[in-house]
Amino acid sequence: xxxxxxxxxxxxxxxxxxxxxxxxxxxxxxxxxxxxxxxxxxxxxxxxxxxxxxxxxxxxxxxxxxxxxxxxxxxxxxxxxxxxxxxxxxxxxxxxxxxxxxxxxxxxxxxxxxxxxxxxxxxxxxxxxxxxxxxxxxxxxxxxxxxxxxxxxxxxxxxx
Numbered sequence: 001x002x003x004x005x006x007x008x009x010x011x012x013x014x015x016x017x018x019x020x021x022x023x024x025x026x027x028x029x030x031x032x033x034x035x036x037x038x039x040x041x042x043x044x045x046x047x048x049x050x051x052x053x054x055x056x057x058x059x060x061x062x063x064x065x066x067x068x069x070x071x072x073x074x075x076x077x078x079x080x081x082x083x084x085x086x087x088x089x090x091x092x093x094x095x096x097x098x099x100x101x102x103x104x105x106x107x108x109x110x111x112x113x114x115x116x117x118x119x120x121x122x123x124x125x126x127x128x129x130x131x132x133x134x135x136x137x138x139x140x141x142x143x144x145x146x147x148x149x150x151x152x153x154x155x156x157x158x159x160x
């Protein structure tokens with residue numbers, strides 16, 4: 001089992017848990033970003049599993065390329081990613097579920113700051129959807145691709 005993460009703190013926690021469970025002899029810990037797994041050899045991994053990693057990676061294609069590189073022929077990838085574009089609320093009268101119409105001038109300033117800091121088309125947490133995931137996988141050489149899409153879009157009830 002190879003644990004790889006950009007967070008040293010998370011790897012330290014993983015290592016402590018592996019030690020506590022008595023499985024250290026079966027574990028390897030690599031401090032690395034998802035789009036640079038150079039510490040792992042080509043075609044040496046049976047499966048890659050990730051959860052909410054892509055939203056933190058700027059080079060999304062590099063992320064998929066690295067997964068493809070380290071996987072053995074016939075290997076599998078299982079990933080979970082939130083598609084944040086679905087939760088993007090463009091209603092200028094609402095902010096995180098709150099009705100901001102009474103303070104519209106202030107709300108517009110806040111929306112402007114968010115738009116500058118996290119533009120929907122270029123911010124790495126917002127700039128992809130399920131179609132991009134399939135395209136990244138195809139360009140990385142994954143011949144077979146399966147996507148399960150589960151979308152729940154709910155609005156918070158209006159709050160004063």
